Every structure is written in structure tokens, then in C-alpha cells.
Amino acid sequence: MPLHTLISKDFYNEKARDSDWYKENRDGYQGALKAFDMSPQEIIDEVKTSNLRGLGGAGFPTGVKWGFVPKDSGKPVYLAVNADESEPGTFKDKYIMTWDPHRLIEGIIITCWAIDAHVAYIYIRGEYVRPYEHLQRAIDQAYRRGLLGDRVMGRDFKLDVYIHRGAGAYICGEETGLLESLEGKKGWPRLKPPFPAVKGAFGAPTIVNNVETIAHVPEIIKQGGQWFADLGCEKNGGTRLMCVSGHVNKPDVYEIRLGTPMYELIYEHAGGILDGKKMKAVIPGGSSAKVLTAEEADCDCSIEALQAAGSMLGSGGVMVMHEDTCMVKALQVITSFYAHESCGQCTPCREGTGWLLTTLNRLLSGEGRPSDIDTMLSLSGNMQGTSICALSEAAAWPVESFILKFREEFDYMAAHGRSMVADEESAPAA
Ligand SMILES: Cc1cc2nc3c(=O)[nH]c(=O)nc-3n(C[C@H](O)[C@H](O)[C@H](O)COP(=O)(O)O)c2cc1C
Ligand code: SF4
Secondary structure, three states, X not given: OOOOOOOOOOOOOHHHHOHHHHHHHHOOOHHHHHHHOOOHHHHHHHXXXXXXXXXXXXXXXXXXXXXXXXXXXXXXXXXXXXXXXXOOOOOOHHHHHHHOXXXXXXXXXXXHHHHOOOEEEEEEOOOOHHHHXXXXXXXXXXXXXXXXXOOHHHOOOOEEEEEEEOOOOHHHHOHHHHHXXXXXXXXXXXXXXXXXXXXXXXXXXXXXXXXXXXXXXXXXXXHOHHHHHHHOEOOEOOEEEEEEEEOEOOOEEEEEEOOOEHHHHHHHHOOOEXXXXXXXXXXXXXXXXXXEEOOOOOOEOOHHHHHHOOOOOOOOEEEEEEOOEOHHHHXXXXXXXXXXXXXXXXXXXXXXXXXXXXXXXXXXXXXXXXXXXXXXXXXXXXXXOOOOOOHHHHHHHHHHHHHXXXXXXXXXXXXXXXXXXXXXXXXOOO
């Protein structure tokens, strides 16, 4: 399947940052105009028909989520756009904010009309300085040109959009950690239920959606939910941005139709494996997704196909490792990230990530014991289903899958105190 450019057409096009250019060349803000002639329920139904599923990681159906907002809470409704983008291997949202910010703003307008929100927050990763600057400039321009503010596009609809900059904590991408941080508190995830759609920011109903999810909304409204659904596969409509990194010749963001074969993405679009080497493993959906062997990765890019292969499409971060990768080292890199980012509220996550890292470090230092491998499996088993948020599972899944699929490398390291892989090269950081 050829690459698609539904939301990536203007990556690297500086002109697209201007709202007039966006209007003249991309039918910009026509989706918002059309939405104002529809009822909120009609928009929600259209998004349900589109099979748009959240692109932040969990893949929850977007229209269904919007439908959860209570109509009679007596409280304001908020939209919180998740631009934290801290999952290792994921770097697509920054492209949207940097190159096509008005698409995101238009998506925000339509979403807020659909959920009856008059305030939207964009929670952006603190390290994203340039994306923040471009987005803020576009928001300022949108106010000046009457696209935001007291009368959005001349309609009787008020909408204010604020950017909130994070301070570099991965956990603030988890939706309730994000809301706590937005409220000025430590970004500690909340127990759920209640879910944010019912009780979110400042105790009021809040829809949390990923940047890419919202960026798809204008085309869905302009071209119709069914059109979008037909672009994808059965339960997973449209296109999505895949971030390909690691041992490939052309690491980049590629927009594909859902259902595109993973091998096509890696070998055709991303130019195949560096130095003509053999592919060894693929992490298909950000570092929390279970690793696949090269054979298992021979499947389609869709939520269902990757679930069937034993992993997930997650945040679309495809990390490719070639034959010279030491899987023990690669796992240590991932685990040190989660040990650093655990917020420490839950014992299994706080202690589990720490002990996993200690054990991996011992293995890599040549002091490992044969029993370390089963200890790590036991630790990661105890980290699942026992914590407030999914970071604990996100840390456990790589450990389980790396050991399950590449056990001989771990046993070898414990027995011989060195890697069984010739070059001992770990996967490059994304
Ligand atoms: C530890 C952790 C980190 C997360 N980080 C992000 C993130 O950086 N960006 C994001 O959009 N979603 C992230 N999520 C998922 C959010 O909690 C939430 O599901 C998502 O923003 C909902 O938007 P969507 O339905 O459009 O995908 C994270 C989840 C967890 C458990
Ligand atoms: S699972 Fe980990 S990151 Fe999530 S709330 Fe518990 S300690 Fe914090």
C-alpha cells in the first residue's frame, strides 16, 4: 500500500503554519464550519462511524469516549489534549504541532463543540520547546483571526485554548497524572473509576485525547465517518502516523493506512535494515509494547493484528533491532527508563522496577546468577494488575517478552558473564 498523507501532507512545509494558507490550500476550518451546522450528537455519531481509535496508546474508540460525558453534571466540561509524548520510540505528535498546528486547533474546535466544552488545555511535554513555540504562535493567530475566543468563527460559541507545559515526567502522559499536573499538583495518577470523562480536571468532566487523535477529526467531519472507516481495516479506521526508529536506513514518521503490512513499513518505506543485516526483533508500539521476533513481526499494522501477534500497536513507535543487538542490554535500557519514571505511589511498581534494573545491571556486570532470569519473570508477574496506573505493566511486559523470546541470551549472560552477541550492540535510543 502506498503511503498516505491525510495529516502528514504538510510536514516540512513552513507555509502551512499560517491559518490563511491552511484555509486556502487545505480547505482549512471547513470541517469546523460544517460541524457548527451539525448537532453535537451528530458529530459524536460520525466519529463513532469513523472507527477512529485513540492514538495515544490504549486505542479506545474516540466517539464512544466522547459519549461518556454526562449531560447534566452542572459543571463545565474540559478538553485536555495529551501532547506529553514521552513514550520511548514515539515522536509523531511533535510533527503535527510543529508543522500543521491549525489542523490540531481545528480538531480542538470541533471536539469542543461536540462535547460542549469552552476551555481546552494542551498539555505539552516540557522538552518540546519549538513545537510549543509554533503551536502558541498558531493559537495567537487563531485568536487574532476570530477562530478562537468569544465568538469562534462568528458563531455563538466561546472557546479558549491554553497550552500547559510539563516539566519532563513520563508519568504526566498518563491521563490522570496529566490532570493532577495540570491542576498544579505532583503528577501522581489517580485511582479509576471515576474516569476523567465523568470527573477529570478540577473535578469536572474532561475528555483526554492524544494530539494525533484530535488532528484526524477535521477530515472525518469534512469527508464523513464512513470514508475514514473505509481507509482502514475492520475495527480500526483511517490512517495513522508510525514512528520508525532503530536499525533502519530511513528512520522517520510515516503515515500508513491501518492494515498496512509491518514488513512493508520497515523494508519499503523505512528503507530496510542498516548495513543489509538481518532483522532480529521489533517493538511495534512504543517501549511498553511486547517485543516481537522478526518472524512474528510479519503481520499487519492494526490493533487486532498486533494483538493476535502477542503485542500492541500502542503509540505507533516501531523500534527495529538487527542481528547484532544484545537483547539483555536493550532490555536494560528500557528498564532503566521505567525505573526512573515510576512515580513511586504503588509498591509493586516502585520496588519492581528498581529490582528489575538491579538484576539486569548485575547480569550485565558479569555477576549474574542463573536464578536471576526466573526472579525477573516472577517480579514482572507481580507487577501486573496490582497498581494504580499502567506504567507498572508497561515496565513488566518488555521484561516478560524479551526473556520469553530471547531466553538463551539471558541464560548465556548469567552463565558466562558476557553477551552471546558478537558486537554487543544495544538498540539505539529513539
Ligand atoms: C504511563 C503512561 C504514559 C502515557 N503517556 C501518554 C502520552 O505521552 N501521550 C498520550 O497521548 N497518551 C499517553 N498515555 C495514554 C493516556 O493515559 C490516555 O489513554 C490517552 O491520552 C487518551 O487519548 P486517546 O484516547 O486519544 O489515545 C499514557 C499512559 C500511561 C499509562
Ligand atoms: S503504577 Fe507506577 S507510575 Fe503508576 S501510579 Fe503506581 S507507582 Fe506510579
